[in-house]
Amino acid sequence: MADSLYERLGGHSTLFEAMHRLYEKMQNDPVISHYFADMDIESLTRKQVSFMTRAFGGQSPSERRSLKEIHAGLNISNHDFNVLVRLLQETLTEIGIEIKLQHEVMAIIEDVRESVVSDSTDN
């Protein structure tokens, strides 16, 4: 069987590095930083690594709540989501992930857009 996307990306160390950089960028972004103002970023980073590990075919304990439940009421717009997509692409490029793998990652992220976005008034 072919290696999972998780393994092809470089496993835990790559995902941890990517999520660490991504949260730093999100915390400094003028459009979406307010969502993370009072958050424990270290804890969020760990949870995000765990989520991505599962999403990319690795092994990790599963989350009790669905992504929809987690983000319900945050009023995240498509525009916010697009910012995250851009920052994630930037991060993956920075740490040297090849374009083909980036596309596989982005396809999985696009799949969760519907569960995360709850403010459809702002596209």
Ligand code: HEM
């Ligand atoms: C613009 C887009 C996004 C914003 C602004 C955002 C914001 C947030 C915030 C504020 C929390 C903390 C919620 C809380 O603890 O009450 C959170 C948690 C989380 N988010 Fe997002 N999120 C976004 C996109 C995503 C995407 C694309 C994914 C998955 C691919 C994701 C996965 C998670 C996970 C796994 C947690 C951890 C929940 C937990 O176990 O406590 N988020 N997000």
